[in-house]
Amino acid sequence: MPQGFQLRFDAGRASRALRRGAAQGLYLAAEYVLGEADQVVPLDEAALQRSGAASVDAPSLTAMVSYDTPYAVVQHERLDYRHAPGRQAKYLEGPLNAARQEVAALLAAEIRRALR
Template sequence: MPQFRLHFDAGPAARALRGGAASGLFLAAEHVLGQADQVVPLDEAALQRSGTASIDPPSLTAMVSYDTPYAVRQHEELDYRHAPGRTAKYLETPLNSSRQEVAALIAAQIRRALR
């Protein structure tokens, strides 16, 4: 019976996997930001303009945030009145409703990186 010896260096594959995951996370965060921008409360658009998407590659963490003094209050206060089509929970709702798209964006980038 023939014998085979295999040496597999997983380092390059692991680096490609992490790179693809980071790229996918950034695209997913940008997607959620785009969805959130469509429903973020709008008065003078300062809140909408403050939106940003970013990632922390070492921890593979994506962040979508709005940076105004009232961003958290606008997000959490369900009793505020907003223009038609605008709402509180402007980050939470788009994230929850686009889970499949987010997963697909990340998976596609991982597949691309492993080619």
């Protein structure tokens, strides 16, 4: 004799879990990119490196990696500046582009974890 079953899907609960997982994944990804950027950020007295921060705006699902010194943007954009060996301009752009796969994997893992 066939058995019946009933499936209830709570879309609101699934959506909230998905957003929480995405926000957590974005935060972990931003922290990862910050760590990679810290390896190549121009270094003199390390003020620029120490000013680095990763954050997430959960409502808009936007991650941010930033450095907060008066000269951070100039150091990032000026390709003609000379830096110590291993340090470079585009210290955010380069690591972010290089870490695309890792960023995607961190985000996907946290979304999967949230939907369990």
